[in-house]
Amino acid sequence: SQKIEQNSEALNIQEGKTATLTCNYTNYSPAYLQWYRQDPGRGPVFLLLIRENEKEKRKERLKVTFDTTLKQSLFHITASQPADSATYLCALALNSNYQLIWGAGTKLIIKP
Amino acid sequence: EAQVTQNPRYLITVTGKKLTVTCSQNMNHEYMSWYRQDPGLGLRQIYYSMNVEVTDKGDVPEGYKVSRKEKRNFPLILESPSPNQTSLYFCASRDPGQGYNEQFFGPGTRLTVL
Numbered sequence: 001s002q003k004i005e006q007n008s009e010a011l012n013i014q015e016g017k018t019a020t021l022t023c024n025y026t027n028y029s030p031a032y033l034q035w036y037r038q039d040p041g042r043g044p045v046f047l048l049l050i051r052e053n054e055k056e057k058r059k060e061r062l063k064v065t066f067d068t069t070l071k072q073s074l075f076h077i078t079a080s081q082p083a084d085s086a087t088y089l090c091a092l093a094l095n096s097n098y099q100l101i102w103g104a105g106t107k108l109i110i111k112p
Numbered sequence: 113e114a115q116v117t118q119n120p121r122y123l124i125t126v127t128g129k130k131l132t133v134t135c136s137q138n139m140n141h142e143y144m145s146w147y148r149q150d151p152g153l154g155l156r157q158i159y160y161s162m163n164v165e166v167t168d169k170g171d172v173p174e175g176y177k178v179s180r181k182e183k184r185n186f187p188l189i190l191e192s193p194s195p196n197q198t199s200l201y202f203c204a205s206r207d208p209g210q211g212y213n214e215q216f217f218g219p220g221t222r223l224t225v226l
Contacts (some may be wrong), residue, residue, distance in 0.1 A: 102155040
């Protein structure tokens with residue numbers, strides 16, 4: 001079956017350290033992958049997009065990698081801050097119709 | 113300000129009482145979509161629309177209807193709500209372009225069906 005997996009357990013990170021979140025998928029050949037941030041009771045907000053032919057993408061303190069051989073994307077937040085605490089969602093888009101398929105999200109907690 | 117708006121934000125209703133959740137975007141996006149979000153399941157697409165008068169089923173369309181008579185509006189209709197439709201609902205829009213573009217989400221509607 002087709003699946004997208006993100007760590008279901010919350011990730012606790014000390015402020016200032018690098019937080020790394022994982023998105024694994026099976027049986028998909030995505031055209032691209034997106035990462036979103038979601039705060040409690042609010043809609044997801046787009047952060048980064050990475051295409052199938054890109055290995056890495058950066059935006060300020062954020063970095064995303066995409067390994068289509070491993071079927072995995074890693075999302076890194078460097079110099080993490082308590083304000084980075086949120087749930088982070090990954091979403092795959094398939095070539096066929098560009099509809100997004102979503103992971104359940106990982107809750108990130110940055111402790112001061 | 114570019115945004116997607118949804119109303120109501122919170123709704124408690126009873127089984128079988130028809131309801132409509134409105135969604136409107138001011139970005140002139142052609143593509144709009146409805147999702148429901150349940151704990152541990154992630155966002156699941158209910159319906160989407162590629163343009164005016166064009167709608168398609170997503171992964172979980174049963175029990176829902178939509179319409180797209182104008183580009184900016186995409187209401188979600190529950191003709192006969194049931195308790196298993198208790199969920200957090202999000203409307204989203206994007207400029208389809210090459211299909212790579214980010215989705216913009218509304219603030220969400222928390223629906224409880226008793």
